Amino acid sequence: MQLYDIIFYLFALITLASALIVVSSKNIVYSAFSLLFTFFGVAGIYVLLNADFIAVVQLIVYVGGILILIIFGVMLTSKITDVQIKSESIQILPATIAVGIFAGILTASLLKTDWRVAFPASHDQTIFTIGRQLITGYVLPFELAGIVLLIALIGSVMIARKERS
């Protein structure tokens, strides 16, 4: 057991345990906060995969942006003053069976497949390479992503604002 392996198992445990709480907790606020730990664990996994920039982006965008947005959504749509903050689940038994079968098949096929593992490439300068790629090979997706973000911004404000009578 190298240190790398121990850290991997630690982060995998954090990720899966908190994801389990997200999908099974009765209280929606607990779900939202354990989603925080899931995102942290996934960011750790990214670091282990030599993707340090993506890990930082994950922390900033997911934890700082999306999660805050989700918690705002929870606060705005649940009646905090009532006790109606619970969220019940439906069709647990059939969903458990179906997802169990699905996860079994997925894991088995992932393990059975003989992936051609290349020599693990070492990306020393991920930020440098990402910056280079964004203005050379990926310049069109980069600009399109900017347009998509702008449209999403305007569109969500348009959808969520109060109707003017």
Add this chain to the structure above:
Amino acid sequence: MLQVGLYHFLVLSGLLFSLGIFAVLTRKNAILVLMGIELILNSANINFIAFAKYGNFGFSGQMVALFVIILAAAEAAVALAIVLNIYKNFNTVHVDEIDGLKD
């Protein structure tokens, strides 16, 4: 088997994907369904980055993961706006009670 390699990351992302599917299938609250979708996107990102390291594809995996994160941010904003609007109109966010199209 104890040496962590590509398979470990793939199995981790597969399990995370299944948990996300479970959340989407069973949750009544629309925001929790959204959280399940975020789990699914994260698991896909783990796959992309794992193959960027272990596959022989150069750097493309990390670039795709970056764009997935961007689109996830846009998706979360629009989805929460829709959820807020639904809450304003129906006074509930339970996806099984919003069945106005059936009538």
